Structures are given as structure tokens and as C-alpha cells.
Amino acid sequence: MAYILNRNFKKDSRLKKNDILDVTIESLAFGGKGLLKIDGKALFVRNSLPGEKLRVKVIKSRSGFAEAIPLQTLTRSKYYVEPECSHFKYCGGCSLQNLKYEEQLVQKERQLKETIEHLGGVKDVEMEPIVPAPDVFHYRNKMEFSFSNKRWLTEEDEHKPKDFALGLHVPGNFEKVLDIDNCHLQSELSNRILNSVKESTQSEKLKAYDVRNHNGYLRYLVIRQSANTDDLLVNIVTKRDEPDKLKKVVEKLLIDCPEVTCVVNVINEGVASIAYGSKINLLHGDGNLHERIADVNLEIGPQEFLQTNTKAAELLYAKILDYADFSKDDDVFDLFSGVGSISLYIAPHVRSVTGFELLPEAVDSAGRNAASNGILNCKFISGDMRELFRDLDFVKKAHGIPDVIVLDPPRGGLHPSIPKRISQLKPSKVVYVSCNPASFARDLKLFAERGYKLKKLQAFDLFPHTPHAELVSLLEYEQK
Ligand SMILES: C[S@@+](CC[C@H](N)C(=O)[O-])C[C@H]1O[C@@H](n2cnc3c(N)ncnc32)[C@H](O)[C@@H]1O
Numbered sequence: 043m044a045y046i047l048n049r050n051f052k053k054d055s056r057l058k059k060n061d062i063l064d065v066t067i068e069s070l071a072f073g074g075k076g077l078l079k080i081d082g083k084a085l086f087v088r089n090s091l092p093g094e095k096l097r098v099k100v101i102k103s104r105s106g107f108a109e110a111i112p113l114q115t116l117t118r119s120k121y122y123v124e125p126e127c128s129h130f131k132y133c134g135g136c137s138l139q140n141l142k143y144e145e146q147l148v149q150k151e152r153q154l155k156e157t158i159e160h161l162g163g164v165k166d167v168e169m170e171p172i173v174p175a176p177d178v179f180h181y182r183n184k185m186e187f188s189f190s191n192k193r194w195l196t197e198e199d200e201h202k203p204k205d206f207a208l209g210l211h212v213p214g215n216f217e218k219v220l221d222i223d224n225c226h227l228q229s230e231l232s233n234r235i236l237n238s239v240k241e242s243t244q245s246e247k248l249k250a251y252d253v254r255n256h257n258g259y260l261r262y263l264v265i266r267q268s269a270n271t272d273d274l275l276v277n278i279v280t281k282r283d284e285p286d287k288l289k290k291v292v293e294k295l296l297i298d299c300p301e302v303t304c305v306v307n308v309i310n311e312g313v314a315s316i317a318y319g320s321k322i323n324l325l326h327g328d329g330n331l332h333e334r335i336a337d338v339n340l341e342i343g344p345q346e347f348l349q350t351n352t353k354a355a356e357l358l359y360a361k362i363l364d365y366a367d368f369s370k371d372d373d374v375f376d377l378f379s380g381v382g383s384i385s386l387y388i389a390p391h392v393r394s395v396t397g398f399e400l401l402p403e404a405v406d407s408a409g410r411n412a413a414s415n416g417i418l419n420c421k422f423i424s425g426d427m428r429e430l431f432r433d434l435d436f437v438k439k440a441h442g443i444p445d446v447i448v449l450d451p452p453r454g455g456l457h458p459s460i461p462k463r464i465s466q467l468k469p470s471k472v473v474y475v476s477c478n479p480a481s482f483a484r485d486l487k488l489f490a491e492r493g494y495k496l497k498k499l500q501a502f503d504l505f506p507h508t509p510h511a512e513l514v515s516l517l518e519y520e521q522k
Contacts, residue, residue, distance in 0.1 A: 047097075057085065057108045061100040064116060067092050070149040072157055072479070074137045074509035075109075085110060091119035091141050092149065121145040126179065127226045132196055134213030136227060136507030147172050147503060150511045154479045154501050162483030163490070170500040173361075176353040178506040182227045183267055183333070184350045186317050187236060189243070189250040189260035190219035206250050208240045208263060216315070217253055227507070231301055232265045235276055238298035239263050242291040251281060253315060259287065261310055262317035264344075269352035270334040275304040275327075277317070277344050283309045285323040292325050303327050306344045318345050330407075335359060338386045340411050346404045347380045349512075351504040358475070358502045358514055359387050365498055365516040366446050366473050368392045373442050375469070377427060377449040377460075382408030382420065384448055384475075389417045396441045397422040398430050427456075431463040438467075448473045455481025458488060465492035465519075472517040477504075482513055495520050 045051065048062045057063075057080060067076035067090045076090030084107040087098050095117035098110035125139040138146050151172040158167050175181055193199065193207035199221065209222030223240075224233050243250075243260055251258035262279035276295065278288055285307050292305050304327030310319035322329070322344060331342045336356055342348050349355035362384060368374070372392040376385040379397030381404050389395050389412075397420065399405050405424040412420045423430065423441070431437060447469045449456070455478060464472060472494055476482035486496060498516040505511065 055081070057083065057100050057103050059100055059103050061103075062097065062113065063100075064095065064097050065110075067094045067096065067119070070138075070141075070153065070509075072153045072509070080108075083107060087112060089137070091121055092145065093119040093121060128224065129209075129220060129222055132194065132212055132220050133210050133222065135210050135225065137213075138509065139226075139507040143174070143178050143506060146506065147174055150503065150509070151501060153509075154511060154513065157479040158483045158486065158499075160483070161480055162486040162496075164483075164486065164496055167496070167499065170498070172501040172503060172511070173354075173357055175351060175503045175506045176357070179226045180229050181351045181353070181506065183269055183348065183352050185225060185228045185232060185236075185265050187222065187263045187265075188219050188315075189258075189262065190217070191250040191252045191258055192218045194218040194220040196220070203244075206244055208236065208243070208250075208260075228265065229267055231274070231299065232267050235265050235274075235295065235299050235302065236263065238295050239276070239278065239291060242294040246287070246290050248287060248291075256313050257281075259284070264317050266331050266342075266344075266348075268331060268333040271332050272301065272303070273332045274299075274302050275306070275331040275344060276302055277306045277308055279308045279310055279317045279319065281309075281311060283311075283321060283323070285325060288325060296326065304329060304331065308344060335383055336387060337415075338383065338411070339415055340381055340383055340386075341407055341414070342381050343403050343407055346401065346407055348383065349504065354502055354504045354512075355383075358504070358512060359384065361500055361502070361514045362448060362473055362475065363388060363391060365514060366448065366471060368446065372445040375441070375444040375447045375467075377447060378451045379408060379422060380404050380450075382411045382422060384450060385420050385422070386411055386415055386417055388448070389420050392446075393419065394442070395420045396444075398427060399424060400426055427451075428459055431460065434463060434466055443467060444469045446471045446473065448475070450475040451481075453478045453481065456485045456488075461485060461488035461492060461494075465489070465494065468519065470519055474513075474515045474517060476513045476515070477510065479511075479513060482515070486515075486517075489517050493519050493521070 068078040071077040076087040086109045096112045097114040102109040121142040207219040207221040249258040251261045264277040266275040305325040307323040308319045309321040368391040376397040379399045385395040385397040402424045405422045408422040494517040502512045
């Protein structure tokens with residue numbers, strides 16, 4: 043029974059909104075909130091760490107769970123570390139930064155295992171130990187900052203302009219942006235770029251976007267820096283197609299940061315809050331980012347996908363090879379193939395790879411990447427996976443029958459028709475790469491119903507200090 047401090051709990055011991063009580067956090071829940079059980083009911087506590095004793099206030103109470111915010115720290119967690127970043131208190135970007143890195147790994151591994159057991163219906167999941175990130179700070183090769191005409195005002199920000207910010211959204215607020223001048227997830231150089239663009243867009247009096255009224259000009263700043271080449275692409279996303287307005291901004295950027303190899307201006311005239319658009323203006327350089335993963339050279343368009351932690355992705359790709367255990371006469375399908383990074387990495391180990399990808403421009407990049415690497419046994423097909431696999435007779439005639447399928451879908455996972463179609467193609471192995479344990483677990487169930495059993499599983503920490511991780515798994519077909 044919980045000891046509620048601000049009301050007579052003997053009459054009603056169930057947690058209610060505004061209850062104040064002292065608790066000890068037991069673990070971290072999926073998504074990063076602290077978790078404990080009170081009379082069998084889960085209590086999630088924002089901004090808390092395992093082992094921490096806190097006085098908390100309940101802000102939400104439902105039949106199965108309640109949620110609270112900390113009012114006071116009574117005893118610090120033994121896993122507490124001083125956060126490196128001065129923005130930590132307000133910024134939701136890396137909510138686990140004050141948790142010892144070793145403990146972040148322990149918590150992530152446990153959460154992943156529990157999620158897969160619970161949602162995937164798999165008992166006693168065996169997981170190889172989680173692979174730590176090679177670098178725990180400055181590891182991201184891509185950061186996306188938002189412009190806003192509504193600054194989130196901190197105590198230190200009182201004297202700064204209220205109608206301009208370039209940074210990250212504070213958690214739970216779609217409108218206000220916390221101005222950031224030093225993000226520890228990106229490189230020092232990328233921070234210089236952030237500050238140069240911030241200074242010049244303000245001195246040029248360019249208007250930051252208003253997400254409520256959909257006016258203003260500047261929407262996003264996307265910085266992409268290669269880890270294994272000297273490439274650096276800056277993308278300024280604007281509401282309107284007026285690239286001349288950015289002339290001085292680009293001139294100053296190239297003086298402040300001569301390392302920048304490419305600047306583009308993507309136009310998003312729509313209302314969706316995304317850093318993507320239908321038109322790209324080239325302002326400097328050749329319009330692409332060049333990166334190398336292991337021995338594969340990749341050219342990536344400004345709006346095309348690449349794993350955001352290059353060094354950790356190299357470890358993950360090696361695991362795909364390990365789990366697939368390819369033979370030289372294997373024909374492989376790579377679903378959701380992007381710019382061909384996985385296809386081209388595995389190509390030397392197999393007879394052929396056919397990549398399937400939605401974005402035609404990514405398919406074009408993949409084709410160019412195959413050619414520039416002298417790889418002749420890969421081809422790439424453009425279309426929506428659902429449509430592409432609708433007519434399996436056509437797929438078999440056009441592309442053959444795969445021995446192994448590798449798939450790396452977006453966060454939402456697979457449309458339910460895809461596990462069905464894959465099972466009709468009957469590859470002996472499926473290597474499933476996922477960035478979302480919940481959708482992965484759901485899809486695992488669909489595969490299991492069709493005879494594909496989870497054989498191996500390992501998590502990779504591509505995103506230190508955040509609640510996210512990447513998974514690689516091996517599913518094998520077992521005759522019933
Ligand atoms: C997580 S990324 C993986 C890309 C690539 N495998 C890699 O490692 O770089 C997912 C890819 O799926 C593509 N995609 C999203 N929805 C799709 C769909 N319905 N059909 C085919 N491809 C899709 C995206 O454009 C993106 O390139």
C-alpha cells in the first residue's frame with residue numbers, strides 16, 4: 043500500500059491525481075520513464091532513474107497505470123552521473139544522459155527483452171549481450187534542428203529574443219523550441235554550423251516558422267556529417283521557394299565553416315512538421331553526401347536514409363553477415379533497401395542481391411552506388427513493398443526466388459501482408475533489422491504463425507543517452 047502524504051489514504055489507497063508520495067524507482071520503462079509497481083499497478087515517473095528515491099506528484103491515474111512527476115530528490119540513484127550538456131534540464135533529446143552508460147545498456151537490454159516477450163509472445167527470449175556504441179558522445183552523423191518563432195524561455199534566456207529559436211522541441215510541446223548552441227550528440231564542427239546559421243538568419247531578419255499559423259520562412263536546419271570521409275551537407279528547409287534570401291547565410295557559413303562541402307535548400311510548403319519537401323535548390327557543392335561504410339562508398343541524397351551512427355552501423359552490418367551466414371550461390375532480397383547500403387555490403391558474399399525501396403531517388407542512388415563500387419550482382423527496384431509483393435508470380439519471374447531475405451523497415455515495421463508474402467516465397471532465413479522493438483515483436487508473431495522462428499537476436503546501442511536501440515535478428519523456417 044502506498045503512503046500518500048497529502049490525503050487520508052486509509053479511506054482509499056488507490057492512486058489519484060494530485061496525490062503526493064515517496065517512491066523508489068525500480069527500473070526504466072520502454073520510452074525512458076522510471077517505473078515502479080504499487081499494489082500491482084504501474085507508476086511511471088518522468089525524469090527519474092532506477093534506484094532513485096523521490097517525492098512525486100501523480101498527474102494522471104488510469105485503471106492500469108498512473109503517471110507522476112518528481113517534486114524532490116530524496117536519495118540520488120547510485121547510477122547517477124552529472125550530465126555533460128548544459129541544455130539537459132529542458133531538452134528531451136537525450137533523456138538518459140544522467141544515467142551511467144553501463145546502466146543505460148542494462149536497462150535497454152532488459153526493456154527490449156521484455157517488450158519482445160510480452161508483445162511477440164516469445165517465451166524466455168535469448169539475446170546476445172547488447173553491443174555498446176563505439177562513441178557515447180558526438181556520434182550522430184545527422185541532426186535536425188527546428189526554427190521557431192516561439193522560444194522556450196529558460197531562466198538564463200530571459201534577455202534573449204522571444205520570437206526566434208533554433209534548436210530542439212522541449213518534450214510534449216509541439217510549438218516551442220529550446221534554443222541550442224552546443225549539442226553533445228553531434229560534432230564540434232556541426233555545432234559551429236548551427237551557430238553560424240543561427241547568427242546569420244537572425245541578422246538577415248529571416249522569419250522563423252510558426253507551426254500554429256503556418257507562416258514564417260525558416261523551418262529546419264539539417265546537418266549531415268560523414269564519419270569516414272570529409273563530407274558535410276547542410277540543408278536549410280524553408281516554407282517558400284525563395285533561395286535568394288539565403289545567399290548571405292550561405293556566404294557566411296562557408297567563411298565560418300569552410301569544411302562544409304554542400305548546401306541545399308529543401309522546400310516544404312505543406313503543413314506537416316517534417317524536414318522533407320518536393321523541391322531541392324542546390325546552393326553549394328554537388329548536392330549529395332558521401333560516406334563509406336566498411337569498404338562501400340555511398341552517395342546519399344539530402345532526403346535519403348543512412349543509419350545515424352556510422353561507426354555503430356558498421357558493427358550492425360557485420361552482424362547481418364554473421365547471422366545470414368551466406369553462401370556464394372545465395373540469391374538475396376533486401377527489402378527497404380534505401381541507397382543500397384546493406385545490399386552493397388553483402389553483395390561480395392552472395393550470387394545476387396535485389397533491393398526493393400519506395401523512394402525512386404534512393405533507388406537511383408543505390409544504382410549509382412553499385413556502379414561506383416564496381417558491384418555487378420545487385421539491382422534495385424522502386425515501389426511500395428505492399429504493391430511490389432502483391433503479385434508473387436511476377437516477383438518470382440522477374441527476380442527469382444530468394445534463399446535469404448534481409449529487411450530493415452521504418453519504425454512502423456511491416457504491413458501484415460509482408461510476412462505472409464515472405465513466407466510464400468519461403469526463404470530459409472530472414473534477417474530482420476529493426477529500430478522499434480514494439481513493431482518488431484508484433485511482426486515476429488506473424489512470422490511465427492507461418493513457421494519462421496526466432497533463432498538469434500542482438501541489440502546495438504546506436505543511440506546512447508536516448509531510450510532507443512537497434513536490433514538484428516535471425517528467423518529460420520522450421521517445417522511443422
Ligand atoms: C530504416 S530505412 C533502411 C534503409 C537501408 N536498409 C539502410 O540501412 O540504409 C527504411 C527504408 O525503407 C523505405 N521505405 C519506407 N516505406 C516503404 C515502403 N512502403 N516500401 C518500400 N520502402 C519503404 C524508406 O524510404 C527507407 O529508405
